[in-house]
Amino acid sequence: MASTDTLTAGLQEQPLSPELLRKMDAYWRAANYLSVGQIYLKDNPMLDRPLTIEDTKPRLLGHWGTTPGLNFLYVHLNRIIREREQKLMYIIGPGHGGPGLTANTYLEGSYTELYPNIERDRDGIKRLFRQFSWPYGVPSHVAPETPGSIHEGGELGYSLVHAFGAAYDNPDLVVACIVGDGESETGPLATSWHSNKFLNPITDGAVLPILHLNGYKIANPTVLARIPESELESLLRGYGYKPYFITGHEPAIMHQQMAALMDVVFDEIKAIQQHAREKNDATRPAWPMIVMRTPKGWTGPKFVDGKPVEGTWRAHQVPLADVRDTPEHLKQLEDWMRSYKPEELFDAQGTFKAEYADIAPKGELRMGMTPHANGGLLLQPLRLPDFCDYEVKFPSNGAVDVEATKVLGDYLRDVVQSNLAHSNFRVFGPDETASNRLQDIYQVSGKRWIAETEAVDENLTPTGRVMEVLSEHMCQGWLEGYLLTGRHGFFSCYEAFIHIIDSMFNQHAKWLKVTRNIPWRKPIASLNYLLSSHVWRQDHNGFSHQDPGFIDHVASKKSDIVRIYLPPDANTLLSVADHCLRSRNYVNLIIAGKQPAPVWINMDDAIRHCTVGAGIWHWASNDGGGEPDVVMACAGDVPTLETLAAVSILRQRIPELKIRVVNVVDLMCLQPDTEHPHGLPDEDFDRMFTKDKPCIFAYHGYPRLVHTLTYRRTNHDNIHVRGYKEEGTTTTPFDMCVLNDLDRFRLVLDVVLRTPSLTHLREETTQWFYSKRQDHKLYVSQYGEDMPEVRDWRWSGKAHTSASLDTGGDNA
């Protein structure tokens, strides 16, 4: 051990009795034995006879390198749990050490309780070995299938944010987070150390980061293992931690040192919490952490074919890759496995001996059985105010302008307030909560801040329910950790920059999909995104801030996981938000504007509209409820506005034209019901969009998605989609529509060009269109803002029928 805070206690004390030392070492050897067995064997699990090729798997897949270190930490954390009755959960950054976690949860009994076919005997171990990295078995990484896990060991970099997300509002919990030195090179991990500036020692739990320096990635040394230890210590202190270093490889010495060190850090955590809670002092402490330097592939083969393996990158995956072709490798594997002395560890039936099994924690204190890692067990529904109380009233459709997300902010404020006592709801945003108009939340709870404050600050508090940091990665990662441990959240972000967490979204959606087939995993609250400051309103941010592609990214995932909502106004936004906050196991994507915009429908209609997902707006149509000449469909707030403005123009210019206006809130309803549970049945879709009439569809995002979703619909050849086509700059709101041919003038021309009965108007309308475009362009160039005709436009069409809304499906 070396550190300027040298842990002299650890060097001098022998905290483990010889008896406990012997048992803990045996436990560790058993975990290592079971880990190796998973990687290599499909038979002869107890080495009852000499190993043969037939005992080994045809495909050797797995990661040994990190595993013995993880196993070592697990047994030491177990001691802490036993001796202190400490609630602990683990997060394994180097999650490819899957065999280790499977082995440990097996040894402690969790695995057999959740998977009864993996018994605690020879047959069970054989199945345990065989299923690993085996088709239809379990993945080689820590995965949803792994008891006690909330963190997939695939994409690297999110362990520490997940750990903090789990610890927030769990004051009695300590989350032990093993951080790999490989993943430490990723951006998300490098910034997530700063999560300590958002953790309140009074009301939150603790995170114990354990940086595991085993020195190598797949093919290279790691950066943090190859800087001077003084520099590494400076870095970690700069992040605000108090690091303790432990280095070694001799098991007996390492057991005593690690036990002593664990006592020190858990004492410190307790002391920090006691002080904070007794003195009501939320000042940020320097939380302890551990830097453990052990050889990669510790206790594994030291040399293979004359090359060093233990302690090098060659131990990363399968150190003896050729056991099926090379007799010496097979022999070396057998020697390696026998070096753990399985005959001392398991009895004649292959059952882990009671004297060792007994040192594991019991019941829910086992890390494999903590309910925190199966958040659905702990999930309490949110207390939600009646969203109808926030309805924006209006004298007539479209007569009142509001900032939709501001209205949502009123509602969210009361959601926050209603659940303050339960500490189970947080709002996340990358410095954009107020920019996205959700600032009314601050009336009841501020922004969490455990760093320094100054007199000029506003709304910063150690207890705030709003998490603001300029890192989409941290927002997403904290929220995932928070949800997976049974709480609720809401993430608002600029639309363009949510792509920063595309890959994190992928991993979370994949996790959710897999958990649907794991009976013991209980449903958790959905991950709710509000994207605002969207593509159409980047007046001064311009082209770099214009990207609606997250919709497409989300839509690529399984239909039983994802939901996409484009509420056209404030009332529909409220209805959608309420629905999302009640839902489970989904990713809900909501896109809504923050600029003043008309409210189109009242709350009764909004609820029916959102329930079905799409509807005919009779109040804006003039097809008399019969067959129209043209369907004007829209999805998204700006496209809805432009569509209704185009309808106004068309009614004036071509009064005899029968127009039907269809608005789509729930994008997934465009798909057939065979493809997505929200899909409209074909007959309802045909009734709404007709079987053969031209349909001009004004859409918020890239047009291709609407084509894809409607590909199998009867009328799809007649659906003509306008949307964002990657044109933009710093310009006026209406000019953005013009640049992308989504503007009202273009929609009018589209209708005329595509409606067979209007061929006689084509030339005239085309001329009109170009003259309008020119008027617009001249005005904008000269005055720098949109022409009054556009800016001041307001819906004044009269509804043709008394029924204001026809939601097709349920009214059909």
Place this chain on the structure above:
Amino acid sequence: MASTDTLTAGLQEQPLSPELLRKMDAYWRAANYLSVGQIYLKDNPMLDRPLTIEDTKPRLLGHWGTTPGLNFLYVHLNRIIREREQKLMYIIGPGHGGPGLTANTYLEGSYTELYPNIERDRDGIKRLFRQFSWPYGVPSHVAPETPGSIHEGGELGYSLVHAFGAAYDNPDLVVACIVGDGESETGPLATSWHSNKFLNPITDGAVLPILHLNGYKIANPTVLARIPESELESLLRGYGYKPYFITGHEPAIMHQQMAALMDVVFDEIKAIQQHAREKNDATRPAWPMIVMRTPKGWTGPKFVDGKPVEGTWRAHQVPLADVRDTPEHLKQLEDWMRSYKPEELFDAQGTFKAEYADIAPKGELRMGMTPHANGGLLLQPLRLPDFCDYEVKFPSNGAVDVEATKVLGDYLRDVVQSNLAHSNFRVFGPDETASNRLQDIYQVSGKRWIAETEAVDENLTPTGRVMEVLSEHMCQGWLEGYLLTGRHGFFSCYEAFIHIIDSMFNQHAKWLKVTRNIPWRKPIASLNYLLSSHVWRQDHNGFSHQDPGFIDHVASKKSDIVRIYLPPDANTLLSVADHCLRSRNYVNLIIAGKQPAPVWINMDDAIRHCTVGAGIWHWASNDGGGEPDVVMACAGDVPTLETLAAVSILRQRIPELKIRVVNVVDLMCLQPDTEHPHGLPDEDFDRMFTKDKPCIFAYHGYPRLVHTLTYRRTNHDNIHVRGYKEEGTTTTPFDMCVLNDLDRFRLVLDVVLRTPSLTHLREETTQWFYSKRQDHKLYVSQYGEDMPEVRDWRWSGKAHTSASLDTGGDNA
């Protein structure tokens, strides 16, 4: 100034003569004046008369907060350039300070040289003001339009990686990188400090990070501004830098201190480089850096409406937002602008006075005119070996298996070698270069590593051309910086995890699009991605590593920027790679497998095939060159293999069936030529895919993209696409195809079900299909690998015609 390395020199010396101090301060005031003017004014630029509402813009868009600090640094960097003839370029992390960069490049003359309509007089300044954040003008951020910039000021977090990318292999260049304390919270920025472990002081240039602590983001304080300065210093030293702190707000004092500090850090940089170069010592030094703490909105309004503005987040954007409605605000604006004393700075014509203009650098030493920031000026074509020399020969189509990316590695090795002398080509990868089978490169150049080494290490060297770090963000950012400064690169990555840089790709693609309309921006080398370890071969990594969606993400961008290639074998991969390395101003996406797989066509055919982008494989077809009964199309290596295996089965089972095999290499050729320059003309497409025959299309990624791209094609209703449908786990290669219905048995069934002449075989084939599926499933479950029938399958079909390939377009 405070630091444990307190810069006592700075406190004591007065390096600036009174005369130079006066001029530098005047220069700074001029830049600030022009910055404010851009945000607010469209007329009366020289304040020749009292300000009126009519002089101000109708929409006030821009960011003041960071701007005066940027302007301050610019004038001090100018002094360094002048006094030392130092080649300097700037990277502005807080890029929303666009007005400052526009102002400075105007003052130094760069702006007028590049944009002659912005003259150096009153009219020019009026246009300069008016165009800012004005429709069809210039964006409010640092952007491609800004002289001297390679870094868009939109999405935050990439300044430092861009700076390092620019500095690599530019030994005489210093890149001054202003890092915002807001962006410092992002993940990519937090890890990119570690770029110093990859910078060779002998052969690379230097990066001077200047962390600008102005304390606030849009709405919140920043983390780094609210930790104790000792902690911040510890953090930066932990990252390996030697930080100098400078804090203040009194201009005269700050000018002297900053000048002294700049002298110190540039002396240090020079000393470090001299030592390294004279002693040939590449040991990593502690590079100096600056932490500058100045008020946000420095020199702007101190209070507005009684609330503090200067030094708070309220100065972030437009501090006086209501100048058009509030006469006091208008008055305050005028006072603010007059506080810079424009009458002292500009002459009667509005021309910046010569005595001040003279202190700017001249010619290409001006930061606005450095050729490094307009990389196309410096770009030298790569020396490329003849890729045909790497052809994989075979006795018959499909008879030889190779790892395609391994063959590419041979070629890339020689590309590296051929350009070693010019130091203008690097290969980037997140610890995956060898995993992706490109390791032969190490025969000629290793992996760059300026951290500690150990005896066991292999292929690490301070001069390596391979950049490996476990951060896709750093790989992408370095490569962007490297390309934008006129060099070449190649980025290989696991397919699933390239999503980590989705958003960075967006920004780069948008940058490229905009530069196409800026005549003075010369074309740069394309950004080339090789994605391997793809969705179909994640045998042990499983579901979390399976995501082909980056193709879709790329396809959303403008057709004049993006290219997507799916070479089916090693020879086509070579042809594609050569093409990509020669191309300019594109993003090229190549997806290729690393597992042993058949080589289908020889190099002559490969070249013709890749040139057109798609072709009929006559050697695999039996339509005799006439109209087929069915088209079997494929794109991607695994889909091609399954398609040909299905063709084999069909030929055996239904010899009379006329099958045409079409392979698609260049995905964009599926689009009409009106949509994409690579698109096939409709007549060629129809000739290849027929107008009315069923087409079973086996595709690498999500099927919807093929539907989208072929949406307007005559035969699109008959195109039935199989691809990845988000099903997967840890399993065998063939089982992945089965899970996603891309397997040969399913393709056979698809053909039978969709070919009208085969209705009589439907029942029989369906039964056969289910029996094959069951055989497969049983075998895999029992043996853990694919059944021999599948594993050992090899193409043995005879070509029907002598012509082996018909590339449609050019042969038609």
